Amino acid sequence: MPRKPIPTLSDVFTPTETPAHLARDVIESALREAIMDGRIPPETPLRQEEIAALFGVSRMPVREALRRLESQGLLHIQPYKGAVVTALINQDAMDAYGVRLLLEPEALRLSLPHLSDTDLADASARLASLRSARDSATLARLNREFHMALYRRAGNARLLYLIEQELEQEERFLRFHLSAMGTGHQARDDHEALLDAARSGDESRALALLRRHLSQAEQAIRHYLADQDNPESPAGDAPRTAGEPK
């Protein structure tokens, strides 16, 4: 009996050459999903035996799944000590915004002339959903999908792959911290203007808007992280990662 396949967008890059539901693939997808949407918070140690029991398999497929997740940067494995979920975006990882400021405008520039009405409608649909969505997880996902919809026709698979990597990292961060940051409306206006520029095919305006949007997002996160590390107004209590061992 084929189990319900877990829809992962990484399937976009691996053209579903794995029709069989191998345990290791099921576990890998499930763990990635769980890590990405925060059900498994950062710093959580992953015990092979525990996961194996959870899925009703032996430790073997778990081990192979963990190895792959490590290569994808979601886990950190130390010999004889095990795997822990990697931390979210921190000050060091802010470098990614510098990279995105290079990659995404170029992707948009390449994609703009080839965007179809369907593509624009897809992006618009995400925006509409963004307005009504309440939970951070959905908001973060829609944000990524909106951006990718605009870049989709860039015609450079490698470029799109790298951008998606960065966007997934941001998504994971936003799922955790978006509500505490409270900059959703800011980004919404940016998105509206960006989509409008894309619709009219105004390249220079669209690129300028995207660059500004990314810069502001970087600044927002940078300030948020700085406040986390050194809270000046401890009114809104920062949910310090308690990390209670289960």
Place this chain on the structure above:
Amino acid sequence: MPRKPIPTLSDVFTPTETPAHLARDVIESALREAIMDGRIPPETPLRQEEIAALFGVSRMPVREALRRLESQGLLHIQPYKGAVVTALINQDAMDAYGVRLLLEPEALRLSLPHLSDTDLADASARLASLRSARDSATLARLNREFHMALYRRAGNARLLYLIEQELEQEERFLRFHLSAMGTGHQARDDHEALLDAARSGDESRALALLRRHLSQAEQAIRHYLADQDNPESPAGDAPRTAGEPK
């Protein structure tokens, strides 16, 4: 007597950061090396049992090593069919040059003001070695090291990581095809001029040279690949490498 009577053991023993030589890590490194320098050519199927026997271990550490190499893009694994070494740069992978044309000039721009005499000496040393090196493997490696030496001070770890990834792919390709391409001297002049511009801190000239260098390298490889696929003198041709099975 203020003299310490007994030196601490940490002074006696160098705190080596790599104490454990796990089989899977040894195998992973060995296989990557072998794939990168061409001892295992593309399209080669890798049999777990064969590799295990070669290293005198069981299939288990081999399997974990293969998993990681797959995530790193060196292998392609299909369920129940096994792992094959991925093909080298092909027409599809030329996308990478578009990405490099974005990333590397930015890295050079960021790095240029902070390059020390030591960094420039390192780059110069690579150039000197490039002049005397004969085999493609060494040439390809020195090419990568020369570029990275110039970018080293960019101060954006993520950017440098991505560039290194792309350079390693190119290195792997060049180890195979550099001798057949015969464009080594072309690149040498580019490198000389680039290093000169970097020495004088002439940012705009250095960036222009780098962009031209990358564009020409892309064109050289593109033409080479086109000739491979569609040779002007169709004599006894090499086995056609069955393109996209789509």
Place this chain on the structure above:
DNA sequence: ATACTCTAAATTGGATCCAGGATCCAATTT
């Protein structure tokens, strides 16, 4: 001879077992 079917060998996926390192805790020492 060619195409087809079915079987056996080859190969990978997964389960179970054992060994070695890491961690925690009590016992001993200072």
Place this chain on the structure above:
DNA sequence: AAATTGGATCCTGGATCCAATTTAGAGTAT
């Protein structure tokens, strides 16, 4: 009481065994 040590326990790394799948080959019918 604080620190060190011995050892019990947990967890991971690797080996071996069995199951599932693919592939190659023998055999048969057309």
